Amino acid sequence: MSDQTVLVTGSTRGIGAAIATAIEARGAGVLRHGSRPGADHIAADLTDPGAPQMLWEQALDAAGGTIDVLVNNAGLFQANPLESSDIAWLDGWEDTLRINLTAAAQLSRFAVRHWQARGAPGRIVHVASRASYRGDSPDHWHYAAAKGGMIAMHKTIARGYAAQGILSFAITPGFTDTAMADDYLATRGGPGLLADIPLGRVATPGEIATIATFCALDAPPSMTGAVIDANGASYVR
Numbered sequence: 527m528s529d530q531t532v533l534v535t536g537s538t539r540g541i542g543a544a545i546a547t548a549i550e551a552r553g554a555g556v557l558r559h560g561s562r563p564g565a566d567h568i569a570a571d572l573t574d575p576g577a578p579q580m581l582w583e584q585a586l587d588a589a590g591g592t593i594d595v596l597v598n599n600a601g602l603f604q605a606n607p608l609e610s611s612d613i614a615w616l617d618g619w620e621d622t623l624r625i626n627l628t629a630a631a632q633l634s635r636f637a638v639r640h641w642q643a644r645g646a647p648g649r650i651v652h653v654a655s656r657a658s659y660r661g662d663s664p665d666h667w668h669y670a671a672a673k674g675g676m677i678a679m680h681k682t683i684a685r686g687y688a689a690q691g692i693l694s695f696a697i698t699p700g701f702t703d704t705a706m707a708d709d710y711l712a713t714r715g716g717p718g719l720l721a722d723i724p725l726g727r728v729a730t731p732g733e734i735a736t737i738a739t740f741c742a743l744d745a746p747p748s749m750t751g752a753v754i755d756a757n758g759a760s761y762v763r
């Protein structure tokens with residue numbers, strides 16, 4: 527059983543909910559988060575630049591002043607066609623970068639400073655994407671750029687603070703069976719797309735949660751800086 531306290535962003539549904547449930551099952555305390563108010567989570571809309579700070583402070587308060595692990599999972603996957611108006615395309619870019627990268631960076635900074643101030647160890651788990659390395663569709667420049675940025679940030683954190691016991695791990699899932707993947711598969715030919723996955727199916731949220739729980743609670747410190755793929759061998763690097 528774990529005595530850790532873990533903040534999981536974007537844990538109202540999908541991969542984040544599976545991660546929160548799996549970590550709770552290990553006995554750790556989990557603080558859940560979503561964009562809208564709800565009974566069992568902290569609400570913070572990450573399109574608002576002030577939201578990560580509010581989320582971090584509310585989470586710390588709810589946890590009694592100590593958070594041991596941050597899981598940066600919240601994310602948006604929304605098409606941004608080149609044919610959109612200039613301003614609509616830029617707005618789409620800014621929203622995705624803010625939610626998927628900037629908010630994760632703000633929360634990571636609060637977490638690192640929290641652990642430094644306490645002289646305590648800490649862990650960050652970033653849920654990035656296969657798109658970080660492979661790129662994505664023409665409607666998703668912003669998503670791939672944000673997830674690629676997340677990996678570069680993750681490696682920088684891992685290298686910068688390992689000596690202080692602050693560790694960073696990243697997971698790069700391929701298609702995973704959530705609403706996010708359903709929308710994508712539906713618009714891009716479903717079964718044809720599965721043919722590109724040697725495993726013959728998309729990942730399950732439970733599989734990604736198993737990896738995230740390992741990174742959050744069990745991974746040996748020497749693994750800091752690692753990026754773990756989970757894509758059914760659809761992108762082997």
Ligand SMILES: NC(=O)c1ccc[n+]([C@@H]2O[C@H](COP(=O)([O-])OP(=O)(O)OC[C@H]3O[C@@H](n4cnc5c(N)ncnc54)[C@H](OP(=O)(O)O)[C@@H]3O)[C@@H](O)[C@H]2O)c1
Nearest residue numbers: 536537538540541560561571572600601701702704706707
């Ligand atoms: N599914 C895939 O195929 C796949 C593949 C690779 C990587 N990923 C990554 O895995 C992570 C989870 O994806 P998922 O498939 O589980 O997505 P999902 O089912 O769409 O859930 C997204 C989560 O992020 C939260 N979120 C979205 N926009 C937000 C905002 N503006 N402010 C605060 N929270 C917000 C949602 O909260 P609400 O419920 O309040 O909206 C929800 O909890 C994402 O980072 C995604 O990029 C997913």
